[in-house]
Amino acid sequence: xxxxxxxxxxxxxxxxxxxxxxxxxxxxxxxxxxxxxxxxxxxxxxxxxxxxxxxxxxxxxxxxxxxxxxxxxxxxxx
Numbered sequence: 001x002x003x004x005x006x007x008x009x010x011x012x013x014x015x016x017x018x019x020x021x022x023x024x025x026x027x028x029x030x031x032x033x034x035x036x037x038x039x040x041x042x043x044x045x046x047x048x049x050x051x052x053x054x055x056x057x058x059x060x061x062x063x064x065x066x067x068x069x070x071x072x073x074x075x076x077x078x
Contacts, residue, residue, distance in 0.1 A: 029054070045061065
């Protein structure tokens with residue numbers, strides 16, 4: 001498992017973390033304890049559900065509920 005953290009504005013890699021075996025994305029991030037500025041916008045995929053608890057200014061795609069489809073606005077955000 002490899003986790004990359006990149007700065008989209010500067011187009012550079014900030015962190016590369018390698019782990020053996022199958023490990024959840026969010027667990028790798030949580031255990032790495034990276035110091036990321038609260039002002040930095042953090043965009044993550046669905047594997048990072050809960051990132052907002054660790055880092056301010058974070059967002060992940062909105063999950064679809066079983067009985068309720070996503071609104072058009074939620075689809076555009078995701």
